[in-house]
Amino acid sequence: MEYLCLCCSENLYESCCKILHKGKLAQNALILMRSCYAAYANHLADYIIQTTHPQHPHFRIDKHLWAKEILLFCHHTKF
Template sequence: MPAVPPRPCPCGSDDRYDACCGPLHLGARQAATAEQLMRSRYSAYATDDVDYLLRTWHPRTRPDRITPDPSLVWEGLAVTEVVDGGEDDITGIVAFTARYRTPDGAGELTERSRFDRRGTRWVYVDGDVA
């Protein structure tokens, strides 16, 4: 039986999923920057990892539940702006455009997301959707 090639990470990095967002989803490590958290959250949406999404959402703004849309397929991510959110910051902003496809056609979601560091962990606070 041939080996299954490693899959690329949905976040758009040049790394494999098991070396990029996978360890964050499994809790093996934490996102070091706001951008890394945003990319890992996109990957969580792409892989339907609802637990990770809830774990990385600020408790003040986190919804009670997330219900994925099985007809929606995330197809790509482009980060368009990063303001702060580095390893020594306590807040950060990451703007992005995410492409998706539904049975009705293709679309894009553009958001400018806000992140806070709580202790040693970055969390998603909220975002402005364009």
């Protein structure tokens, strides 16, 4: 099923943030931030973890617990 990307680019997810969520590097900070928003909206905790800088205040050593926290946030947030 094709749908518009949740980053609000008006592009299809398949040709927009999904490419980044599968491993392609973002070309700039705006694209990265949009892809992170789409990752939260799509409950992609691993992507959020992979794209968070180790010096960021939200960075956690325990990635399993961190992923649970992210998914809980995603579940209780309307995007």
